[in-house]
Amino acid sequence: MRQLILFLSKYRNTLLLIVLIGLSLFRHTKKNPVAEHRINSMGFGTIAGIQNSLNSWKGYWALKSVNEELARENAALRASIYGGNKPAFQTNEAYDYIPAQVIEYSYNKRNNYMLLNVGSFEGIKPGMGVISAQGWIGTVVETSKNFSSIIPLLHSKGSIGARIPGKGLGELYWEGSDYRSAELFDVQREHPPMSGDTVYSFTRASVAPPVVAGLVESATQNPEDLTWIAKVNLSHDFANMTWVYVCRLHQQESLDSLNHPTL
């Protein structure tokens, strides 16, 4: 026992360092979108609140681009009302769109994050999709009363199903370097994607309606199983995010009751 105490007191600095490194590594490996561990979501609401108050002045930088985006969106919506054209931002009557301001986001890491200023008070729940006028952004993973945390597409676990109309499904995955492009895997070999094809998101109905995710730039064939891998230019600009929409399905309750029938 005495030896043990002597050992502990002799190496206390090293032992403390090892414990702290262990804690950090544990936290780092548990950094997971589905909040695998409470340790990474402790105090999330408080932190989002502090960031909200610290960052509010940054919104003024983006006023010009926000106005431009709104004007373009209005033009598209106007065209769809009077001309019957399908707008780039699809209106779908089965959904509510809850506008939300982006408090904080990143786009240059391997695993990026986003915080929105809407939370469970506004009816946001984990699993809802987040879109902008230009296209797909990500899904809600965690909410507090007034804030919510999003995994954007620019995350190692942010990949979604995606579809090129007439050419079938694939998986849209961001491989981690350039925030402007992602890759669409597993497109069937009979349907080579062409440059300029539009890629739509393909998620469950409870997440979001199909929205534009990007345009195909080029395609290569996987030599192993001959499926196509398309390089997709993302339509949403992940470097400039100000206002986004969270999608809420109207008939979520009836869908839930079908998924989990009461016995």
Added chain:
Amino acid sequence: MNSLRLLLASIGVVLFQWAFLQGLPLSQYGNPYIYIWVLMLLPQPMSRQRQFLIAFLLGSIMDSFEQSGGAHSLACLMLILAKPSLENALLGFRKPEEDEGLASLPLGAFLTTAGILVVLHHLFLFIMENYGLQHLDTVLIRTLVSSLITLLLLVILHGLTARRYAKK
């Protein structure tokens, strides 16, 4: 440097980091992390355990803000781990009562010591954030740009505060 001053400095630096430095328009190429200034103020005679704890706490706060898992805590611990041997190698022996971290150094000595520590911290941080060495070119560019901006800000901070902390 007493602990109250240290506490005030850390709160001030973290708030400044989040109000003004995070997510600047240039952050595509790199983001300055000025909060490590607090770690540079720690005097060498301070007990190692306390230094490790301060580094871990500061890193954890940054991790919670930036949702970066444990990348900042690990990078801060690395910085604190490397700091004494680097100081000994570059600055030689200093009297314990005169040692006030890097704050009491003249500009040239501060620049070299802080420069090496900043590059070390940023490199480690970005590699951890990247979960490995893929896209190494991006990591290196980010390290270079971020280190340069951080160092510039640190030198400004040093110029603003050094006289106050110099020996009487």
